Amino acid sequence: MAHIPGSEPQPRIGLTAARMALDKSQQEIADELGTTHVNVSRWERGITKPNPYFRRKLCKLFGKTEAELDLVVVPASAPTATPPQSVRVDVAPTLPVTDPLPDLNELALYDPAIPLQPAIQLVGRDGDIARIKQRLCAGGNVALTALNGLPGVGKTALSIALVHDPDVREHFRDGILWAGLGPNANIPSLLSRWGTLLGISQTEMAALHGQEDWAKAIRSSIGLRTMLLVIDDAWDLMEALTFKVGGPNCAHLVTTRFRDIASHIAVGGATELQELSEEESMTLLRLLAPGVVEREVQKAQTLVQAVGGLPLALTLMGNYLRKQGYSGQTRRITAALERLGKAEERLHISEPHGPVETHPSLPGDMHLSLHSVIAVTDQLLSSETRQALYSLAVFPPKPNSFSEEAALAVIDCDVDNLDLLVDSSLLEYTASGRYTIHQTISDYARQHLQEKKPHEQLINFMIELVEGHKKDYELLDLESNIILRALDYAYELDMKEELVRAVIAFVPYMQARGSYDKAAQHLQRAHEAAKALNDTDNIIATLIYSGEIAQQQGNFGQAESTFQEGLKLARQVENKIQISALLHNLGWATWKQGELKQAEVYLQEGLNLARQMEDEERICGILKVIGSVATHSGRYEQAEVHLQEGLNLARQIGDHEQVCLLLINLGVASAEQGKYEQAEVFYQEGLILARQSGHRERIGALLANLGDAVIEQGDYAKAEEYFREGLLLTRQIEHREWMSVLLTNLGLTMHKQGEHLQAETHLQEGLSLARQIGVPQMTAYALYECGNFYLDQRNISVAETTFREMLKVIPEVCQDLIALALYGLARTSSFQENYDEARVLGEKSVTILEKMGHRKASEVRQWLNEVRA
Structure with missing residues (x-):
C-alpha cells in the first residue's frame, strides 16, 4: 500500500530489526528478494508497503509473521477490512483523485516462467547484450528485436541473461512476460497464463474466443505499462506474431533458429548470434571443468576446435568432464577425454533436467544433447531436404566453405533445398557468396549419411574443376581443402582411376604452394593405384612428380634415382613427351649435384626431342636449365643466348610461369657479371609474376x-x-x-x-x-661467406680451414667457386705474412675469374696489386 499524502509514515521497526539480526544490508536483502535497495529502504521507513508476493518472501526470509515484521499495520483512518491486492495494480485513471499512484518498481510483474539464471556466467556475449539492450530500450519499431542462430548457439541463454539484467529491469519497470514456444507450442495455454498474470478475471477469460480475442484482451490489460515480452524459440511466424501483444511502451524479443522468421519480425535487422572464439570457448570450458582443463590444456583446445565454439556443446562437455574428473583419477579423465574426442560420442552426451527446466524445443521426457537439439529441426525437413543435409557432410566443415555449384553437384537436387537449410540455420551462407556447415551439424549429418553417392559426386566434380583450372591458383586456393578431402575419399573408396587423375592434376598446385609432404603422400597413393591399373603412362607421371618433389625438398640423389626409374619405363613404351620431361628433370638434378657435363648431355637430348615434337613449353623449360648450367660454368654469353631464346618463346605462348623462371636465371647471369642494376630489373619483373600466381x-x-x-x-x-x-x-x-x-x-x-x-x-x-642437402655448389657458397666472416674477425686458422674445405667439395667444372676458394686462401696466407704464397694463389684466382668475366675479377685484381705493392 502506498503512502497517503498528508499522513506521516510509520517506520516498520520489526522489519528493520529482523534485517539487522541477520547482519545484512538493505542491498543484500534486495538481492535475495529480487528487488532494489530503494524499495527495501522505503518499506522499512513505512513510505510504501510491499505487495503480497514480497510480503511472503520477507516472511520466509526472516522466519517471522507479517505482524511480527509490522507489515499488517494500517493507518487509523483506514477501513477495518482491506480488499486483497492483485498480483498487479493497473496504473489507469480509474483511481479516485485522492488515491496515490502505486510504486511502479515495487509492483513490477515478473513472469514465473522466466528461467532462473544459470550458475555459470554467460561468456563472450557482452557485446551482443549491449547492442540488444540498446535496441530494446530504444522504443518504437526498433524495440521489436529478434535473435537467431544455429541450434545450441545460446539464443535462450542470452535472453535469460537479458531479462535478469538490472538495466533491463529498471527500464521495463512494469515487468517481463516470457513464452517458450518450441515446435509444438500450446498457444491457448500460454495466452491464458499471460492473461491470468495480467489480472484478467476468469469471467472475462471465459468470454474470449480465439487467439485474436486473447491478443486484444492481453494488449488492453497491458495498456501503457512499460514491459518486455520475450517470445522464446519460435518455430512458426504466425505463432510468434500471436504474442506481439505489447502496448506502445513495450518491447518484444523473439528468439528463433529460423532466419526467415527473424528477418520478418526484426524491422531493423535480426541479430544472428555467432559461435564463441577459441579463447572464449576455453574460458567457458575452464569455468565448467577447471581441474581437467588446467591439466589437459592441449586436449581441451582440440575439443574446442572440434565443436567450433558452440556454447551448448561446450556446456555439455564441460559438465561431463567435471563429473568424470571430480575424483582426480587420471584413468577416468583420460577415458572421458577419449570419449569426447569421438564425434558420435560428443553428439550423444546428454543431461537430464527437471520438469520446469525443459528445453522449449524438446519433449518433456527427452534429455538435452547436441543430437536431440539438432534432430528436432531435422525431423521437420522433407525427405529430400534431409538427404541434402546429410550429403553436405562430405564437405570439410567450418571454417572451410564451398560454392553453390559444388553443393548442387553433391546434393543432386534443386537449389530450394539449400535455401531451406539456410533458413533453418543448419547451413550458413557467407558474405563471400559461399556456404559453410558448422562442425556439430556436419558431425550429425555424417552420422546419418548411409550412401557413397555424394562422395563419388564430390570426387568427380573436383576432378573436372582441377583439370579445367590447373593454373588458376586463386580459385584452387578457395577449393584446396575440399579437393584434398576428395583425394582422401577417392583413396578410401578405392576409386583408383579417379584418384590418379585427381592427384596428377592437383600436384602442380601443391608444388606451387610448397605443400611438399602432402604432395608426396598423395603421389605415393596415386603411384600404387596406377601400378594396380597397369597404367604405364600414369606410373611414369607419378614418378616425374615424385622426383620433382624430392628435388624441391633438396633430396637430389633421391630425385635422380626416381627420374632414372621413370626414364627407363618411358623409353620402353617410347613415350617421347615423357622422355623429354624426364631428361629435363635429370639435367636439373645432376647439375645440382655438380655433374655439369652429364647434366648438359641429358638437357641437350631432351631439348632435341622437344624441338622435334614442337613442345614449346618444354623447350622453354630446358633452355632455362641449359642457360643456368652455362652461367655456373662461366659461359655467360652462351647462357644469355639460351635464356633470351627461352624468354622470347615463353612470352609468345603466354606462359607466365616460364617467363618468371627465365627472368630469374637471366638476373643471375647478369649478377654474375656484375651487372647488378640489370639483374634487379629482371628480378623485379619476375617477382611481380610470382606474387600474382602466389x-x-x-x-x-x-x-x-x-x-x-x-x-x-x-x-x-x-x-x-x-x-x-x-x-x-x-x-x-x-x-x-x-x-x-x-x-x-x-x-x-x-x-x-x-x-x-x-x-x-x-x-x-x-x-x-x-651440408644436409648435399648440393656441392650450395655448400661451397655457404663456406665462402663463412670464411670471409672469420677472416674479418681475424680468426685466421678457422678461415683457412673453411676455405680448404670449400676447395674439397667444389666440382671441377665450377671454376668460379674454385677461384673464390683460392682467393680466400690467398688472403689467409697474406694475414699469415706468407706473401709469396698469397700472390701465387691470387694469380690463379684472378686468371680464372678474368677469363670468365666474373664480377669478382676486379676485386681480386685490386687486392693482388695491393699485395705486390
Whole structure:
C-alpha cells in the first residue's frame, strides 16, 4: 500500500530489526528478494508497503509473521477490512483523485516462467547484450528485436541473461512476460497464463474466443505499462506474431533458429548470434571443468576446435568432464577425454533436467544433447531436404566453405533445398557468396549419411574443376581443402582411376604452394593405384612428380634415382613427351649435384626431342636449365643466348610461369657479371609474376636474388628486408635449399652492418642446411661467406680451414667457386705474412675469374696489386 499524502509514515521497526539480526544490508536483502535497495529502504521507513508476493518472501526470509515484521499495520483512518491486492495494480485513471499512484518498481510483474539464471556466467556475449539492450530500450519499431542462430548457439541463454539484467529491469519497470514456444507450442495455454498474470478475471477469460480475442484482451490489460515480452524459440511466424501483444511502451524479443522468421519480425535487422572464439570457448570450458582443463590444456583446445565454439556443446562437455574428473583419477579423465574426442560420442552426451527446466524445443521426457537439439529441426525437413543435409557432410566443415555449384553437384537436387537449410540455420551462407556447415551439424549429418553417392559426386566434380583450372591458383586456393578431402575419399573408396587423375592434376598446385609432404603422400597413393591399373603412362607421371618433389625438398640423389626409374619405363613404351620431361628433370638434378657435363648431355637430348615434337613449353623449360648450367660454368654469353631464346618463346605462348623462371636465371647471369642494376630489373619483373600466381618457392628465390643484387650496391637495409621476407616464406614451405641461401645471405648482410653475433648464427645455420642437402655448389657458397666472416674477425686458422674445405667439395667444372676458394686462401696466407704464397694463389684466382668475366675479377685484381705493392 502506498503512502497517503498528508499522513506521516510509520517506520516498520520489526522489519528493520529482523534485517539487522541477520547482519545484512538493505542491498543484500534486495538481492535475495529480487528487488532494489530503494524499495527495501522505503518499506522499512513505512513510505510504501510491499505487495503480497514480497510480503511472503520477507516472511520466509526472516522466519517471522507479517505482524511480527509490522507489515499488517494500517493507518487509523483506514477501513477495518482491506480488499486483497492483485498480483498487479493497473496504473489507469480509474483511481479516485485522492488515491496515490502505486510504486511502479515495487509492483513490477515478473513472469514465473522466466528461467532462473544459470550458475555459470554467460561468456563472450557482452557485446551482443549491449547492442540488444540498446535496441530494446530504444522504443518504437526498433524495440521489436529478434535473435537467431544455429541450434545450441545460446539464443535462450542470452535472453535469460537479458531479462535478469538490472538495466533491463529498471527500464521495463512494469515487468517481463516470457513464452517458450518450441515446435509444438500450446498457444491457448500460454495466452491464458499471460492473461491470468495480467489480472484478467476468469469471467472475462471465459468470454474470449480465439487467439485474436486473447491478443486484444492481453494488449488492453497491458495498456501503457512499460514491459518486455520475450517470445522464446519460435518455430512458426504466425505463432510468434500471436504474442506481439505489447502496448506502445513495450518491447518484444523473439528468439528463433529460423532466419526467415527473424528477418520478418526484426524491422531493423535480426541479430544472428555467432559461435564463441577459441579463447572464449576455453574460458567457458575452464569455468565448467577447471581441474581437467588446467591439466589437459592441449586436449581441451582440440575439443574446442572440434565443436567450433558452440556454447551448448561446450556446456555439455564441460559438465561431463567435471563429473568424470571430480575424483582426480587420471584413468577416468583420460577415458572421458577419449570419449569426447569421438564425434558420435560428443553428439550423444546428454543431461537430464527437471520438469520446469525443459528445453522449449524438446519433449518433456527427452534429455538435452547436441543430437536431440539438432534432430528436432531435422525431423521437420522433407525427405529430400534431409538427404541434402546429410550429403553436405562430405564437405570439410567450418571454417572451410564451398560454392553453390559444388553443393548442387553433391546434393543432386534443386537449389530450394539449400535455401531451406539456410533458413533453418543448419547451413550458413557467407558474405563471400559461399556456404559453410558448422562442425556439430556436419558431425550429425555424417552420422546419418548411409550412401557413397555424394562422395563419388564430390570426387568427380573436383576432378573436372582441377583439370579445367590447373593454373588458376586463386580459385584452387578457395577449393584446396575440399579437393584434398576428395583425394582422401577417392583413396578410401578405392576409386583408383579417379584418384590418379585427381592427384596428377592437383600436384602442380601443391608444388606451387610448397605443400611438399602432402604432395608426396598423395603421389605415393596415386603411384600404387596406377601400378594396380597397369597404367604405364600414369606410373611414369607419378614418378616425374615424385622426383620433382624430392628435388624441391633438396633430396637430389633421391630425385635422380626416381627420374632414372621413370626414364627407363618411358623409353620402353617410347613415350617421347615423357622422355623429354624426364631428361629435363635429370639435367636439373645432376647439375645440382655438380655433374655439369652429364647434366648438359641429358638437357641437350631432351631439348632435341622437344624441338622435334614442337613442345614449346618444354623447350622453354630446358633452355632455362641449359642457360643456368652455362652461367655456373662461366659461359655467360652462351647462357644469355639460351635464356633470351627461352624468354622470347615463353612470352609468345603466354606462359607466365616460364617467363618468371627465365627472368630469374637471366638476373643471375647478369649478377654474375656484375651487372647488378640489370639483374634487379629482371628480378623485379619476375617477382611481380610470382606474387600474382602466389608461387611461394619462386617468390623466395626472387627475394634471395634481389637481396643479393642490392647488397652489392651497398643497400644493406633493403637487402635485409628482402632476405627476412624470403626466409619467413621458405621456412613456411620448408624449402631447405632457399632457406640455406637466404640464411647465408642474411648472415652476410648482418656482418656488413656490424651485427657479428647474428651474422655468425645465420651463416652457421645456412651452412648446416647446405651440408644436409648435399648440393656441392650450395655448400661451397655457404663456406665462402663463412670464411670471409672469420677472416674479418681475424680468426685466421678457422678461415683457412673453411676455405680448404670449400676447395674439397667444389666440382671441377665450377671454376668460379674454385677461384673464390683460392682467393680466400690467398688472403689467409697474406694475414699469415706468407706473401709469396698469397700472390701465387691470387694469380690463379684472378686468371680464372678474368677469363670468365666474373664480377669478382676486379676485386681480386685490386687486392693482388695491393699485395705486390
